[in-house]
Every structure is written in C-alpha cells, then in structure tokens.
Amino acid sequence: MKKIKIFLVKFLFFIIGNLPFSILYIFSNFLSFILYYLIRYRVDVVEKNLSSSNLNLTPKQIKVLKKKFYTHFCDIYLEMIKLDYLNKNQIKDRFKVLNPEVADKYLNDGKSVILLVSHYGGYEWCTTLDIHFKHQVAAIYTPLKDKELNDLTIKSRERHGIKLISRYNALDNIRGLEKSNIKFLYGFMADQSPQLRKINYWSKFLGVEVPVFTGAERMAKELDVPVVFAKMSKIKRGRYEMKLELITEKPNSVEDFEITEKYLRLVENQIHEDPNYYFWTHNRFKHRKN
Numbered sequence: 421m422k423k424i425k426i427f428l429v430k431f432l433f434f435i436i437g438n439l440p441f442s443i444l445y446i447f448s449n450f451l452s453f454i455l456y457y458l459i460r461y462r463v464d465v466v467e468k469n470l471s472s473s474n475l476n477l478t479p480k481q482i483k484v485l486k487k488k489f490y491t492h493f494c495d496i497y498l499e500m501i502k503l504d505y506l507n508k509n510q511i512k513d514r515f516k517v518l519n520p521e522v523a524d525k526y527l528n529d530g531k532s533v534i535l536l537v538s539h540y541g542g543y544e545w546c547t548t549l550d551i552h553f554k555h556q557v558a559a560i561y562t563p564l565k566d567k568e569l570n571d572l573t574i575k576s577r578e579r580h581g582i583k584l585i586s587r588y589n590a591l592d593n594i595r596g597l598e599k600s601n602i603k604f605l606y607g608f609m610a611d612q613s614p615q616l617r618k619i620n621y622w623s624k625f626l627g628v629e630v631p632v633f634t635g636a637e638r639m640a641k642e643l644d645v646p647v648v649f650a651k652m653s654k655i656k657r658g659r660y661e662m663k664l665e666l667i668t669e670k671p672n673s674v675e676d677f678e679i680t681e682k683y684l685r686l687v688e689n690q691i692h693e694d695p696n697y698y699f700w701t702h703n704r705f706k707h708r709k710n
Contacts, residue, residue, distance in 0.1 A: 426568050433576075436498060437505035441658050448498050452490040466700040472708070474627030475695055488696040495657055500544040504576050508551050511580070515545045515660045517552040522664035523605055526646045527555040532603045534640045534647045536667070538611045538687045539699035541652035542660035546607060550581030558583040558597070559607040560590045591639060598643055607650075608636040610680075611687055613707060621677055622709065625684055626691065629709040637679040640671040647671055647679055649686045654697050 439447065455461040466489065470482050477485065503511070523533045537546055549557045561577070561584050564570035574584055583604075585593045597604055611625075614633045623632045640647045646669040653661045667682050668674055691698045 422568055426572065429569070429572065433501050433504065436501045439502070441502070444498055444502060445495065445657055448494040449491060451498075452487075452494040455494065456487065456490040462701040465703050469700045469702075469704050470695075472626075472628055472705050475692065477695075485696055486700075489698075489700055492654070492697055493699070493701065496542060496544055499542065499658065500547075500576075503545070503548065504579055508580075511545075511548045511551055514658055515542065515548060515552075516662070517549070518661055518663045520552055520664070522666055523646075523648050524553065524555075526669065527553070527603050527605065530603060532598065532643065532645045533605050534636055534643075534645055535605050535607045535650050535664075536610045536636055536647060536683050537607055537650045537652070538690065539609060539702060540687070540690055541654045541697045543609070543652055543699075545660055546650070546652075546662075547577045547582050548580045549605070549607065553605055555603055555605055556583060557581070557605045557607060558585055558594075560585050560587050560609065562587050591635070594639060594643075606639075610636045610683055611704075612702070613704065621680065623677075623681060623684060625704065626688060628705050630705055631707050632680055632684065634677065634680050636683075637671070637677065640668075640679060644670075644672055647683075649683060651686065651690055654694075 436444070436447075456463065463486070466486055467482065470477060470485065506514075523535065526533050535549075537543055546559065549559075559577075559582055563586050564573060578584055594604075594606060610633050612633055614631050614635075621632050621634050622629055624630075625632070636647070647667040649665045649667050651663045651665060653663070655661060665686065667679055667686075671679060
C-alpha cells in the first residue's frame with residue numbers, strides 16, 4: 421500500500437512538474453478556489469491571525485487579502501514541485517539573490533554565516549540557494565512523520581545541492597559540521613512558534629505578545645558567526661528576489677535577544693509592506709499572552 425501511495429505521489433509530481441508555468445498557475449487558481457470556498461482549509465486560522473495582528477485591516481480588506489493569500493499559498497506549493505524539473509539557468513532566471521556578497525564576505529574569510537529567513541514570499545525557493553553561493557548551504561527542516569514521504573521530500577529539497585538538517589538534532593549536527601574545514605551558510609526559518617516546553621523568551625510580533633524561537637541566536641553566539649537577514653520579495657508569479665541585510669557580524673557583542681528582536685522587526689516591516697505573501701495558515705498566535 422505504501423509503495424502505491426509513493427508511486428501516485430511521484431506520478432502526480434511528475435505531471436505538475438512538467439506543466440508550463442502558464443498552465444501551472446491556471447491550476448493554482450482552481451486549487452485556491454477549492455481550498456478557500458469549498459474545503460475552507462484553515463480559513464478560521466487565517467482570519468484569526470489577520471484580525472489579531474496590528475495590520476489594522478478592515479473586514480473588507482481582510483476578505484480581499486484572504487483570497488490573494490490562498491492563490492499565493494497554492495502557487496508556492498506547486499512551484500516547490502516544479503523546482504525539481506528546473507535546471508540551474510531556469511532557477512537563476514526566476515529567483516535572484518541581489519547581493520550575495522553580504523554573506524560571501526564572511527564565508528570567504530573562513531566564517532560560517534547564519535541566514536534568518538521567514539515564511540514570506542517564495543521561501544521554498546531557498547532550497548536552491550546552493551546555486552547562488554560558492555559555499556555550501558544547509559537548512560534546518562522539520563521531518564514529516566510519514567517516513568516514505570519524508571524521504572521523498574528530502575530528496576526533492578536536496579536536489580539542487582542544499583543540505584538538510586533535522587530540527588530535532590540541529591545544534592549537535594551544526595557543531596559537528598563546524599569541526600570540519602567546510603564553512604556553511606545555515607538557513608533558519610526563525611518565525612515559527614517554539615514548543616511550549618522550550619519557551620524562554622516572549623516578544624511582540626505584529627502587536628501580539630507571543631513566545632519566540634531563539635535557537636538561531638543561541639547558535640550564532642555559541643559559534644560566534646555573523647547573522648544575516650534574507651528579505652524575500654515576490655515580483656510576480658514565479659519571479660522572486662532576495663536581498664540580504666546584515667543583523668550583526670559579532671553576535672557576542674550585543675545583548676541577549678537583540679538579534680532575535682532585530683529579526684522580528686525586519687519580518688514585521690516586510691509583512692506591513694505587503695501582507696499578501698506571509699504564510700497566514702500557520703497559527704502564529706496559538707500561545708499568545710492574554
């Protein structure tokens with residue numbers, strides 16, 4: 421039964437991956453209609469997140485934003501599948517890193533770099549970052565419970581050279597990698613909610629006081645490596661740009677949680693510029709302080 425399931429998934433991915441982008445987005449429009457109007461997939465979570473935030477949106481604005489978001493939501497996951505069928509030049513044409521020298525400066529000097537990313541824009545295209553940098557890129561990910569699907573996901577996301585590190589043993593794995601002579605660009609999606617038992621810091625995010633993930637900052641201080649923020653912009657469907665911004669090159673010279681706070685404010689600024697492209701289906705405020 422599992423073999424049949426994997427075969428069907430691979431077959432579906434093959435069909436989607438070979439669709440022209442024009443047809444892919446027609447399918448995305450149809451799929452977003454199904455998710456939003458018929459299945460109502462996490463619509464209540466999206467509404468709660470938008471209403472709880474300090475975006476100060478009217479009910480009419482929220483309604484319009486939700487529709488745009490679900491189209492973007494479907495775009496991202498279909499593009500994630502499509503990425504497996506794109507070559508290096510096609511990826512570089514559609515996803516550009518505007519200033520890789522911000523990170524390369526330190527990597528060339530023999531220092532690893534921590535890259536803080538958010539669930540904004542075409543973040544799944546970050547699995548192709550190895551194409552844009554001369555040095556190895558490693559990303560922290562959350563393994564799926566289904567082993568076969570997890571193996572398939574790893575194979576897909578590592579196709580373009582990136583190395584995946586499970587979040588459950590990330591710190592130990594990174595410590596091990598740092599003992600080698602290879603320097604890495606470590607990608608952290610640092611805007612997710614931490615597990616309750618691991619909460620050690622609270623801050624306001626979009627006006628709501630919530631627990632905040634601090635693992636990237638703690639790792640930066642332990643390794644004493646620079647921290648860079650990756651701002652992802654969606655130019656249009658299937659076209660993205662990433663601009664890097666240095667948060668600090670000396671993490672141990674700043675106060676505890678200052679790196680985390682700078683990161684949160686940068687993510688907030690990005691969302692306020694255009695909230696359509698943030699991943700509102702994630703329950704951002706589930707552990708909020710009342």
